[in-house]
Amino acid sequence: MKVIVADQAGVCFGVKRALNLVNAEAEKCEGLATLGPLIHNPQVVQDLEQKGVRVVKSVGDVQCGVIVMPSHGVPRDVMKAAENAGLKIVDAACPFVENVHCKVETLAAEGYMVVVVGDAGHSEVKAIKNAAGENSVVISSLEDAQSVDWSGKKVGIVSQTTQTPERFGEVVGLIASQAKEVVAYNTICYATHDRQSAARELAPQVEAMFVVGGRNSANTNRLAEICRESGVPTYHIETSSEIQPDWVNGMETVGLTAGASTPEWIIEEVKKRLEEL
Template structure:
């Protein structure tokens, strides 16, 4: 393994929205009077969530569980009624919703105001998608694949917004299917540029690597998509949350190890993986 090389994708790890949310939470933990609570996990990374708990930032699933103090709205956003409920209860609300997610909310509201039936391209049940639906009106539909359009009664005017971590290929496939079935189709591509950059750089590296390691929460949609993209190009792809999962046998007969990480993965987690690999390869 003396000639083994390790390369980190040119775009990997925390995006702007996640970094912003983490900074807001850290500042609140240090300066807020009273308890600090996140509504759901702040980001989809169990290790980061545990670290926040150690720093005194608790988690709650509903506003009803929070009696007082500061409530942090997760990076994925929430429906507007949740923020109203929290403020009505006298809680200090710290909105850590990613600014790019807020752009999806505004695009959804605008399309509905203009009379378009809304299609949300994304994962049904995902917190970001649920937040988008809160701004989309009662007639919106969530679509993950073109097949999900089967049985949907489409209007003459259809508008589309996209979960920020979706792939351009999936959006294109769904738009192609919609174009055949509606007279007036308006698409607002709300895929985050950071997502596209991570996906593109992961695909490029995976096409050259013998082994790929994807670092990030198993509950993170964007990290799972990175793993899928890499698996298509590099069958020896491993999705890990923690560097302790890395095994020496993964590197036998390998010339190039590629590493990338989801948008909810701090740089320290990438550094820990690199250190772990180097330790495992020591003679």
């Protein structure tokens, strides 16, 4: 079977940077810990654990005096707690995520009610909301936006870095039609944008799409949504072992894309397995 890999797929700048930081630090520090998973890919996190990099739930669980903050950022108070505990902090937060924190802090200081367009339970969104302070809200969908009375409000809007521009645009449009004043920053990162565009272009050309990446990865879930919207059968998998041969029965060409935290070796394994079928 022919497998076409999307032009843009797999590990992004921010994830590469985070992995480089951790690998360099792991050589110097035995028992290095990351606060939560470094990136949203369970296989990579497992691989790091095998190299001795532990995942801890709180600053208090750190043993070797060094803590790595994850690529999707942490709330400011968590950073403060690590400083107060006297830990050396390796901040692997992606600069694009940091940029969103700066934007919401500025908006909040200027008196805007901050809206974060994103998934309420996602750690990146929780940290952004924390940086925005009390006068902020997370909006996950157009329906969410419709349930708020925006009239007379001064609203500053940002996006989770991994949202789709369509969802961001519809929420901004609705709020702008009701609020007194709106400032909106499209903070979707270029890696997300490029992977989404490539998936959107590839999906209609193939008989099925395979989207590879962590089930806890927001950007991978968005890629799967985009592929499903194009109408082709779409399979979101983490590894090649999940592939069922009957998914591709009678097919000649399938497409393959991968989230921004999916390493090359997993993409290659999936490609190879599909080609064998």
